[in-house]
Amino acid sequence: MTTGIAHEIKALTFDVFGTVVDWRSSVIREGEQLNQAKGLNVDWARFADEWRAGYAPAMNRVRQGELPWTKLDDLHRMTLDQLLIAFGIADQLDEDEKAHLNRVWHRLTPWPDSVEGLLQLKQRFILATLSNGNVSLLVNMARHAGLPWDCVLSSELAGHYKRDPEVYHMAANLLSLNPSQILMVAAHQDDLQAAHREGMRTAFVKRPLEFGPDATPDLSIDPCFDFVAEDFLDLARQLS
Amino acid sequence: MTTGIAHEIKALTFDVFGTVVDWRSSVIREGEQLNQAKGLNVDWARFADEWRAGYAPAMNRVRQGELPWTKLDDLHRMTLDQLLIAFGIADQLDEDEKAHLNRVWHRLTPWPDSVEGLLQLKQRFILATLSNGNVSLLVNMARHAGLPWDCVLSSELAGHYKRDPEVYHMAANLLSLNPSQILMVAAHQDDLQAAHREGMRTAFVKRPLEFGPDATPDLSIDPCFDFVAEDFLDLARQLS
Numbered sequence: 001m002t003t004g005i006a007h008e009i010k011a012l013t014f015d016v017f018g019t020v021v022d023w024r025s026s027v028i029r030e031g032e033q034l035n036q037a038k039g040l041n042v043d044w045a046r047f048a049d050e051w052r053a054g055y056a057p058a059m060n061r062v063r064q065g066e067l068p069w070t071k072l073d074d075l076h077r078m079t080l081d082q083l084l085i086a087f088g089i090a091d092q093l094d095e096d097e098k099a100h101l102n103r104v105w106h107r108l109t110p111w112p113d114s115v116e117g118l119l120q121l122k123q124r125f126i127l128a129t130l131s132n133g134n135v136s137l138l139v140n141m142a143r144h145a146g147l148p149w150d151c152v153l154s155s156e157l158a159g160h161y162k163r164d165p166e167v168y169h170m171a172a173n174l175l176s177l178n179p180s181q182i183l184m185v186a187a188h189q190d191d192l193q194a195a196h197r198e199g200m201r202t203a204f205v206k207r208p209l210e211f212g213p214d215a216t217p218d219l220s221i222d223p224c225f226d227f228v229a230e231d232f233l234d235l236a237r238q239l240s
Numbered sequence: 241m242t243t244g245i246a247h248e249i250k251a252l253t254f255d256v257f258g259t260v261v262d263w264r265s266s267v268i269r270e271g272e273q274l275n276q277a278k279g280l281n282v283d284w285a286r287f288a289d290e291w292r293a294g295y296a297p298a299m300n301r302v303r304q305g306e307l308p309w310t311k312l313d314d315l316h317r318m319t320l321d322q323l324l325i326a327f328g329i330a331d332q333l334d335e336d337e338k339a340h341l342n343r344v345w346h347r348l349t350p351w352p353d354s355v356e357g358l359l360q361l362k363q364r365f366i367l368a369t370l371s372n373g374n375v376s377l378l379v380n381m382a383r384h385a386g387l388p389w390d391c392v393l394s395s396e397l398a399g400h401y402k403r404d405p406e407v408y409h410m411a412a413n414l415l416s417l418n419p420s421q422i423l424m425v426a427a428h429q430d431d432l433q434a435a436h437r438e439g440m441r442t443a444f445v446k447r448p449l450e451f452g453p454d455a456t457p458d459l460s461i462d463p464c465f466d467f468v469a470e471d472f473l474d475l476a477r478q479l480s
Contacts, residue, residue, distance in 0.1 A: 126379055136416035139366060139391045151379045152391050156414065174396065176376035
């Protein structure tokens, strides 16, 4: 069955944070450099986890109309400012240092298979992001990490955050494709379930280390997944 | 003065039709192949010129509210259908052939300096389209022609066609830059004048052959141009 599906697919749209890039290790690495440079003693694993934990509640404030449309960069900064106080280092960083730290999300490192997998997939399919990251964040990340997107699509273009259906509709509309010609690729069940509801095809890529070596992320397979892959190289093999 | 400006610039946005790609030769070449394949006798130079001449009036119907937002692909098709009748070949092409011909705008060939110039410019600047072509047209063209965009920006994302100011605002907003950090690159005075009015920097690139060997396009230099270049390699030199 999946072979038939692969022939229909024209474009792949990718969740980015956790699916393409390893946000947690990247934040920890830059944070530890900051510890050294500034003589701090922050637990950056905990900091990274709490920063990421602030993501869904911040987006929900936009979704529920409590905030107008706000770029993810600005939501990240609101959470960062709270964490800098909570971790007792708000006075030890100046504005330029805080702005630079906030843009760590522009400098995330890909999983080891990501770039090579994307290059293989690009030979046959249009590759686009479909991320809650704002456009400039995704563009800077792609330049930094060498991610070969054909097109940067973002929730920002829909004025809605995933998992709102408008985001998936926007992708199909801008790519001038039927949803069934698009394969949504993500490491997160709910993102794929939402894409499936809008008629897109789905590929679950396991990223067991997204939340660190001690976490036990949900790797369960939903019946709505058209493909399940160990990594992007495995996905490229299955789609070839 | 221009050296100081070059240091402020973070991103280059490009007009595409005529500035990056040679639409006229590409349409003529594919048309002549169609003459051969179908035993037609169409003057494709005249056909290309009339197709392009239909572009501004078609966009103006959208701008003036006579049509709702309509992708350039669909405006091209409306003009194509009229021209197929006018040239007496509407009955000699089936629907698949007409749809394929309409997508010739996805398969335009770059000017000889375009790809190498963009690769040089990409080392230092974010490169984005800022075209009236719809997103899928620009994505397909980039894949076909090897255009190394960091980001595909289109009038479609603003719901307005150039030279409406909303298009230039959209680019600055999505790139998270001030207009003065963006250099608009185009072969057309009015596009650059409109970008200048919105605070963007401007680079005029001469494309004397855009309208064919017998045309005498307007190559006059407006005082609002920050850079004037012979081609993209020359522009890369001036910005280095």
